[in-house]
Amino acid sequence: MTVTMSKPLRILSCALALALVPLSPARADFNDYPPEAKGQSPAFANQTxxxxxxxxxxxxxTSLAEGLRSPWGMTWLPDGGLLITEREGTLRLYRDGQLSAPITGLPAVDSDGQGGLLDVAVAPDFAQTRQIWFSFAEPRGDQGGNATAVGTGKLSEGASALTDVRVIFQQEPPHATPMHFGSRLVFDRDGQLYVTAGERSLPPEEPDGAQALGNHLGKVLRIDPATGAASAGNPFTEAQARPEIWSYGHRNIQAAALDPQGRLWTVEHGPKGGDELNLPQPGLNYGWPVITYGVQYDDNPVGAGITAKDGMEQPVYYWDPVIAPSGMIFYQGEMFPEWQGDxxxxxxxxxSVVRLKLDGDRVAGEQRLVQGIGxxxxxxxxxxxxxxxxxxxxxxxxxxxxxxxxxP
Structure with a gap:
């Protein structure tokens, strides 16, 4: 029997294949790869x-731990332990060469597709409060589908269980798709929590997607970590906008970090040939899907196929071909002084690990470290x-x- 996939399924299958297959490590000069989007030009020098x-x-x-099941996020504890999430819904502690059994107490997750248990974060006062935060794809049986959510709980002294677990934020609306949940968690210097929420892989022509302010899709959000309510000082106060929104017009942000000045930077999965580095500013529109570099997975244009429009921000940098970004840090350490601030x-x-050298708020150089590592x-x-x-x-x-x- 021959099974013919619908066009949406063919596109989804192609997108997954692109994300799963690393570029060949044999080609040292990654800038020699031809672009996947033809005829597009950067808006300024070194934008790509x-x-x-x-x-x-x-x-x-050095391998520290093997046998993890689709690990996704990690964060240090003040005592030197490292919390690690696994997409299937388990949280583990790595310490002194040992990987713990799954920590109990987490809520149910939807681990279909790109869903599951995602990022994990701790506040600076963890030593006193034992409080942690985690993002996950939450099954929403009452409404149908699933959505990105943020939970919090207290880690027991022996790090074997979470107690007082509660969900403080739920992305609205839920959708019956297993794609594009985001989601990184980053505390700012005021103790507020940035949450990156994916656009859920909705079609570019979807009217209620990343461009609409009445939802949490394709947004950077900023919330009070105690309550999940919108943080004071967020840019949108009008009734028709979600007050948690910090910036909008994003696609699927899976990398976020504060720079040494305390500013949030993000990297999002774009379409084929359109991953983006951004420095999201409050209230600004980063364009998806009206403007974007790259093309759809079937090589057709995204929307009108334009890369710039008044009132929409340009990315600081974009990759074509894509790197499929996930996780990021600004390097601050003693072992590699030549990387300081990179x-x-x-x-x-x-x-690989992709290293960017910045000159102010622009990219001055790029390097691929440990190519072929996975x-x-x-x-x-x-x-x-x-x-x-x-x-x-x-x-x-x-x-x-x-x-x-x-x-070691």
Whole structure:
């Protein structure tokens, strides 16, 4: 029997294939790859294909934990433990070479497609409160479908269980799609919580998508971590807008971090040939799907096929071909002084850690580190300045990257 897929399913299948297959590590000059979107031009110098930073270090690799099941996010605890999420809905603690059994107490997650347990974060006062936050794809049986949600709870002293668990934020509206949940959690310097919420892979012509202010789709949100309510100082106060919105017109943000000045930067999955680095400002529109670099997965234009429009922001940088970004940090550590202040981004399709050298708020150079290492899902900095990377997969792993000769 021959089964013929519908056009939406063919596009979904192609999108998943692009995200799953790393670019070949054999080609050293990644800027030599032809663009996937023909005839598009950057809006300014070095907005894409910035000069390649020469002289990549050869890093030592040490496997710290194997057998993880689709790991997604991680965060340090003040006592040196590392919390790691697995998409199937489990949270584990890595400490002193040991990986804990799953921590109990988490709510049910929808792990179909790209859903599941996603990011995890702790506030600066964790040592006193034991409070953690986590994002996940929440099944919404009462409304149908699922949606990104944020929960919080207290981690027991032995780190075996979460107690007093409650959901503080629910993305509206839910949708019956297994795609594009976001979702990174980042505390700002005022103690408020940024949440990145994907546009749920709705068609570009969807009227109630990332451009509409009456929903949480394709948005950066800023909420009070205690209540989930909109943070004071958010830009939208009119009745028809969701007050949690910080910025809008995004696609699927899976990388977010504060820079040394305390500003939020994000990297989002674009279409084929359109991943974007942004510096989201309050109340501004980042264009999806009206403007974008790249094309749809069937090579047709996205919308009208335009890359710029008045009232919509240009990305600081974009990738074509894509890197499939997930997880990012600004490097601040002692092991690699030449990286100080640089942006390090996990590349799922790039199969590497993508390093960007910034000059002010522009990209001055790009480098691919440890090419061929696998699908880099998240990045953290160890106390000694080494990098810890989560490698996506089932099984997945936690790997330490260090300067050759550095003590483990």
């Amino acid at each position: 294909r910035a000069p390649i930073i020469p002289g990549a270090l050869r890093l030592s690799r 942006l390090l981004i996990g590349g799922l399709r790039a199969g 699908r880099v899902r998240d990045i953290e900095i160890a106390p000694d300045g080494a990098l810890l990377v989560l490698i996506d997969g089932d099984p997945g792993s936690l790997i330490r990257l260090a300067r050759r000769g550095a003590a």
